[in-house]
Amino acid sequence: MRVHQFTATLNPRDAVGFHTLEVDAILRELGHDTELFATSIHPELRSRAHQLEDHEQVAPPDVLLYQLSTGSPVAEYLLARSEPLVLNYHNLTPAEFFDPWEPSVGAELHHGLRQVSRLARRATGAIADSAFNGAALVAEGLEDVAVVPVLFAPIASTGGSDEEIESEERDDPLKPLLLFVGRLAPNKCQHDLISTLTVLRRSRPGAELVLVGTASSAQYESALRSLAGAVCPDAVTFAGSVSFEKLAAWYRRADVFVSMSAHEGFGVPLVEAMEAGVPVVARAAGAVPETVGSAGLLLDGDDPVVAAAAISRVLDDETVRNQMIVQGRQRARELSLELSRQAMAEALSNVLERARSAP
Amino acid sequence: MAEQSPEVSAPAEHFELYIRKVRAEIEAEAKLRRMQDPEIEQQEAVIDRAWAAVAPPGATGPVESMLLGRVEQIAMVDVMVPVGHRPGVREVKRLIRKISYWYFAYIASQVNTFHNALGRYLRSLHARVEALEVAAGTASLDGLIDAVDEPSETVAAALANCVTTPVRAVVLSCGSGRTVEALQNVCSSVYGIEPDAGRLLPGVSRGLDLRVDDPLTHLDVLVPGTIDAVVLQGFIEDMKPDAIARLVEMLKERLAIGGALLVAACDPDRRDVVDRDIRLGYGIAPQTWAHLIDRLGGNATLLPVDDERISAVVVARFS
Numbered sequence: 001m002r003v004h005q006f007t008a009t010l011n012p013r014d015a016v017g018f019h020t021l022e023v024d025a026i027l028r029e030l031g032h033d034t035e036l037f038a039t040s041i042h043p044e045l046r047s048r049a050h051q052l053e054d055h056e057q058v059a060p061p062d063v064l065l066y067q068l069s070t071g072s073p074v075a076e077y078l079l080a081r082s083e084p085l086v087l088n089y090h091n092l093t094p095a096e097f098f099d100p101w102e103p104s105v106g107a108e109l110h111h112g113l114r115q116v117s118r119l120a121r122r123a124t125g126a127i128a129d130s131a132f133n134g135a136a137l138v139a140e141g142l143e144d145v146a147v148v149p150v151l152f153a154p155i156a157s158t159g160g161s162d163e164e165i166e167s168e169e170r171d172d173p174l175k176p177l178l179l180f181v182g183r184l185a186p187n188k189c190q191h192d193l194i195s196t197l198t199v200l201r202r203s204r205p206g207a208e209l210v211l212v213g214t215a216s217s218a219q220y221e222s223a224l225r226s227l228a229g230a231v232c233p234d235a236v237t238f239a240g241s242v243s244f245e246k247l248a249a250w251y252r253r254a255d256v257f258v259s260m261s262a263h264e265g266f267g268v269p270l271v272e273a274m275e276a277g278v279p280v281v282a283r284a285a286g287a288v289p290e291t292v293g294s295a296g297l298l299l300d301g302d303d304p305v306v307a308a309a310a311i312s313r314v315l316d317d318e319t320v321r322n323q324m325i326v327q328g329r330q331r332a333r334e335l336s337l338e339l340s341r342q343a344m345a346e347a348l349s350n351v352l353e354r355a356r357s358a359p
Numbered sequence: 360m361a362e363q364s365p366e367v368s369a370p371a372e373h374f375e376l377y378i379r380k381v382r383a384e385i386e387a388e389a390k391l392r393r394m395q396d397p398e399i400e401q402q403e404a405v406i407d408r409a410w411a412a413v414a415p416p417g418a419t420g421p422v423e424s425m426l427l428g429r430v431e432q433i434a435m436v437d438v439m440v441p442v443g444h445r446p447g448v449r450e451v452k453r454l455i456r457k458i459s460y461w462y463f464a465y466i467a468s469q470v471n472t473f474h475n476a477l478g479r480y481l482r483s484l485h486a487r488v489e490a491l492e493v494a495a496g497t498a499s500l501d502g503l504i505d506a507v508d509e510p511s512e513t514v515a516a517a518l519a520n521c522v523t524t525p526v527r528a529v530v531l532s533c534g535s536g537r538t539v540e541a542l543q544n545v546c547s548s549v550y551g552i553e554p555d556a557g558r559l560l561p562g563v564s565r566g567l568d569l570r571v572d573d574p575l576t577h578l579d580v581l582v583p584g585t586i587d588a589v590v591l592q593g594f595i596e597d598m599k600p601d602a603i604a605r606l607v608e609m610l611k612e613r614l615a616i617g618g619a620l621l622v623a624a625c626d627p628d629r630r631d632v633v634d635r636d637i638r639l640g641y642g643i644a645p646q647t648w649a650h651l652i653d654r655l656g657g658n659a660t661l662l663p664v665d666d667e668r669i670s671a672v673v674v675a676r677f678s
Contacts (some may be wrong), residue, residue: 018563018652060593076668080561099417100414100415100417100418101415101418137671186418187642192409195403195406195410198402198406199399199402199403200397202396202398202402202534219415220472222413223413226409226412226413227406227409227413228409230412231405231406231409231411238520294378296377297378297382297385297551298382299382300572303389304403304405305389305393305399306385306386306389308389309385309386309388309389309392310382310488313384313385313388320381323374323377327374329578347571
């Protein structure tokens with residue numbers, strides 16, 4: 001079968017980029033004749049993908065496959081074509097989170113969500129990262145939705161060490177290191193992490209928080225830095241974007257991975273933390289409960305006192321901590337690249353076959 | 360600490376139950392910390408103020424007074440352009456400022472006057488809404504009022520007797536889970552919802568499926584048709600009749616076809632003096648529940664119970 005895969009941007013170091021390349025490889029392994037198209041392609045990947053505007057020059061495919069993770073002109077292009085369309089849906093952040101901070105980003109997200117609605121009505125089938133993402137498509141009337149975890153590179157096996165990160169003295173429960181990995185964005189609620197850290201420091205004055213990730217909103221980042229400076233100066237590290245080696249080092253150094261994110265379509269860092277043997281304390285929002293399963297401590301809301309109590313419990317109660325580590329590693333194995341690739345191959349075979357035979 | 364690699368075998372089959380118990384204990388611990396350490400509340404207020412000072416309006420939650428303060432703070436348009444420190448840039452900016460000052464000051468004055476009027480209007484609106492809330496008696500009595508007693512074992516058994524076929528049930532405001540426990544033998548699945556983590560802890564320790572949540576919030580997100588029986592108790596005694604009518608309407612949509620609504624409500628006449636005075640106007644007698652349900656399209660029956668507080672349980676179905 002001739003399958004053309006589309007994505008807005010193709011970058012080897014972002015989650016959707018890695019996933020798209022894996023899907024491309026799986027399609028080839030399944031024997032499909034496949035090509036990859038994007039509006040923006042990282043220089044390293046120019047030999048593996050074509051610009052979207054070149055698509056008109058190649059022979060038409062049997063099925064279109066769209067990696068849907070943002071509002072994009074790709075969606076308008078695909079909506080105008082007649083071939084069967086299959087979506088691989090990675091979720092869009094609700095615009096309300098960005099409206100007060102970055103109105104222009106909010107407007108783009110509103111537009112993107114309208115595209116999701118139109119694409120779901122046009123598509124013959126879809127694969128979603130999580131049941132939470134799948135439900136959004138079902139709500140738009142798309143019935144054929146399979147759930148397969150996002151494909152991502154294992155982080156725990158990343159070798160090397162980082163002396164700067166790992167040299168500090170450890171094993172002191174009064175000086176725990178809390179870690180969160182994710183874009184600095186209003187929906188990730190890093191401000192609630194700073195509130196939690198501030199409450200936690202009442203009983204553990206040495207507690208520190210490391211935020212790994214680039215800013216999606218400069219205004220939100222600036223507000224976070226101001227808040228941290230006002231309520232817990234020198235206790236929050238804004239690590240920014242880091243290499244895989246440094247990221248692996250932060251996971252090794254962390255005592256607890258804490259997420260107060262109010263909206264997650266899957267949550268790759270949650271799995272990375274579990275894989276690295278770091279207990280997870282997280283707000284039960286979006287797809288977080290299904291990603292973490294019963295391996296993490298899930299919190300019902302954003303109460304910093306409850307979150308601080310949960311972190312303390314994980315630090316102080318060896319039984320809880322050890323069992324969370326064991327269960328976390330087991331859960332990470334269930335979501336491993338190898339198993340997810342198998343599930344993706346099966347789901348792709350089914351959804352593409354149904355798409356081709358759709359009237 | 361993350362390097363520990365405990366290869367002990369976790370009791371996987373029980374782990375979910377175990378972690379649920381840990382969650383309930385954490386909620387109770389947090390509640391206890393709040394009660395024992397009043398400085399926590401002050402600290403939270405400091406954090407909220409610090410955040411409100413740097414976050415844009417609309418991103419700081421429903422703290423009206425802070426939001427209004429922030430609106431006033433950013434509503435003023437300052438026409439004095441910062442001139443910077445580098446000599447060349449400073450001179451250019453100074454020149455631009457001199458040339459444009461009169462015009463921008465004229466515009467800014469009008470915008471500021473408008474914002475000022477808007478701010479004052481919002482303040483007066485806020486004050487009027489507050490006065491209205493006080494007049495309507497919706498001001499919270501939290502801290503002055505005791506929680507409603509959990510239904511006795513007799514009432515819990517009477518509720519369980521109303522269930523004749525295995526159903527999926529939820530008990531709203533379940534307390535320590537007495538009713539959930541009674542229903543366990545007759546339901547295919549049953550869980551309880553309780554906003555007070557401290558109250559449900561004993562039940563969680565007994566292995567019951569009890570979850571911390573607000574009953575109305577839980578109902579709001581419940582997928583219609585997934586529950587066959589809903590038991591109402593406790594929190595309904597803090598609701599006014601009009602809110603109770605709205606609750607019944609909501610339950611009609613949430614219950615599965617042929618589902619049952621079971622109500623264990625205290626007869627207001629049976630309350631003690633303090634309870635009667637403070638809860639005046641809140642909660643309705645079982646007979647009134649039956650009347651309301653009938654008028655809203657249901658079919659309610661009263662089953663008398665030998666109990667000090669609750670004279671009868673109400674069993675209702677909607678066609």
